[in-house]
Amino acid sequence: MQVWASQGYFVFFANIYGSDGQGKDYANMRGHWGREDYEDLLKFTDAVLAKIPQIDAGRLGITGGSYGGYMTNWVIGHTDRFKAAASQRPMSNLLSDAFMSDVGPWDDLYSIDANNLDEKLDYAWQQSPLKYAKNVTTPTLFIHSLEDYRCPLPEGMQMFRALLYYGVESRMCLFKGENHELSRSRQPKHQIRRLKEITAWFDQHLR
Numbered sequence: 001m002q003v004w005a006s007q008g009y010f011v012f013f014a015n016i017y018g019s020d021g022q023g024k025d026y027a028n029m030r031g032h033w034g035r036e037d038y039e040d041l042l043k044f045t046d047a048v049l050a051k052i053p054q055i056d057a058g059r060l061g062i063t064g065g066s067y068g069g070y071m072t073n074w075v076i077g078h079t080d081r082f083k084a085a086a087s088q089r090p091m092s093n094l095l096s097d098a099f100m101s102d103v104g105p106w107d108d109l110y111s112i113d114a115n116n117l118d119e120k121l122d123y124a125w126q127q128s129p130l131k132y133a134k135n136v137t138t139p140t141l142f143i144h145s146l147e148d149y150r151c152p153l154p155e156g157m158q159m160f161r162a163l164l165y166y167g168v169e170s171r172m173c174l175f176k177g178e179n180h181e182l183s184r185s186r187q188p189k190h191q192i193r194r195l196k197e198i199t200a201w202f203d204q205h206l207r
Contacts, residue, residue, distance in 0.1 A: 004202070009206075018036075018067075069087045075130025076140060083206060084206050087157065091151050093155065105117060112127055137168060140168065140169075143175065145174070148182070171201065177192055
């Protein structure tokens with residue numbers, strides 16, 4: 001965020017519904033993915049725009065990693081107000097992620113409030129950003145690590161290929177030798193490249 005601020009961008013972020021710091025009930029996302037969190041994000045964006053009129057509402061970008069990648073994919077499938085997106089190590093399909101992630105199906109079952117996937121197959125698909133790929137118009141960059149077993153590569157690849165199928169400008173940037181920790185404990189050269197890729201994408205579409 002400091003890198004983008006140094007490049008002249010207004011950068012804002014918030015503890016939306018599901019985040020830490022406001023008690024267990026606020027942080028409990030079981031069965032709520034893509035609902036209150038999405039609404040909170042848009043409300044917060046509106047509040048920031050109202051408070052800081054220098055921000056151009058017609059040139060907004062969005063990015064996030066892991067659950068933030070899921071949220072980025074979800075947002076671009078439900079609104080066109082963001083003109084560029086960078087989806088980092090995302091989930092896109094709860095049906096496939098449930099049996100590919102190294103944590104097993106439990107995290108995805110938690111997200112849909114189910115004991116087993118058969119209970120809520122339709123709901124799992126409804127809560128999958130891939131279902132809404134046909135609605136996306138936002139140019140989107142995907143960042144993924146080849147050795148990411150938490151949010152496996154097919155989760156990013158599915159959304160990427162779906163956007164290409166629907167004619168949306170997209171780019172996939174892959175990092176060999178990295179895992180789910182790409183934005184945290186990572187090789188410095190890859191962290192630099194990651195930041196350059198996202199910054200270049202935003203420069204291309206937001207400036």
